[in-house]
Amino acid sequence: MTGLGWGGKAGAMKKLTGQDRSITTRWRPATQAIRGGTARSHYGETSEALFLTSGYAYDCAGDAAARFAGEQKGMTYSRLQNPTVEMLEERIALMEGAEAARCMASGMAAMTAALLCQLSAGDHLVAGRAAFGSCRWLTDTLLPRFGVESTIVDGRDNDAWKAAIRPNTKLFFFETPANPTLDIVDMEAVCRIARDAGIVTVVDNAFATPLLQRPLDYGADVVAYSATKMMDGQGRVLAGAVCGTEAFINNTLLAFTRNTGPTLSPFNAWVVLKGLETLDLRIRRQSENALQVARFLEGRVPRVLFPALPSHPQHELAMKQMSAGGTIISIYLDGGRPQAHGLLDALELVDISNNIGDSRSLMTHPASTTHAGLSAEVRAEMGVEEGMLRLNVGLEDPLDVIEDFDKALRAVGL
């Protein structure tokens, strides 16, 4: 943190800021989610302060020069640093077990920065095929325009990752569980394949969050987040984060983000700080609720995918990597889009919404919403069928969610 030292006596500072990494890194993640990164001002406020400021004033011209030269700690401009944003960055880094983290304005800003900051024309990247629609647009459409070739593989197939490596392969990129098919990538195996070939692995960990799964423990190099999802957790703000080593963040990522400006607003950072305080409670309860709902749906629809169900094709691997199943369930109906849309329209409690990670239960039809921008072939290859629906299970009483599905499924003949 560069934000320490806002007044107070020397003896009081430690108590006020509490930011000794030899202590905070020893805390367990649920504690870090509440206290990690907190840097108090001289007022000693208990809840993190919100610094809505774009600039900073200096005591003298020499101080300004020293800060710009990197010789004096402190803030210069909120595109580069902000005290509230830095608190969130430190909190996420601690939870992730990463040396450092930087926050971005959205999950896609984080994914874009994590890729573009280290790829150049002539490089090659390998990506898992089941992915968030916009992530596929990055790998399939944007990067090739700048001379970066990509190979898309079935992320579940370890040999496919290995076979896709070329002399110029720079990076592996995947999410696990993947959106929306809940494919699981064997992180230990795939990260080892990458390491052996000198390739950097970037993992999109939005579904699991650091509380259910920490990719760095399995050999990943960079972890990127949409903090819009479980980290905020109440459907309020967009935010993203990139975690990695100090060297990666300082020498590779920062030049890109400071000059291109995908900066997170301090207000949104503050909202996510508040969200993280309840992340452990929410993700465990929502994962339990999701398991109950998934068990119910399994008896009523042709196919249910949920990592914590033994029927998930990669159940054992998922449960080795994750401490709970997460909040997302995908179901497949035989009646194509009409039946899928019919089910959505018959729901009373569960909202039709393409967001996830919310405390509300939300359901969407990926083929006509989140993945509509992809070609029909890419959708088919990813397993995004016309009869597929994706459900985010919230914090409501799961019995109310189950009753809602019971009625809606009857309405479409199931």
Ligand SMILES: *Cc1c(COP(=O)(O)O)cnc(C)c1O
């Ligand atoms: C939502 C999401 C993103 C994009 O995040 P935004 O905050 O919406 O920009 C990227 N990856 C995954 C897996 C997501 O679920």
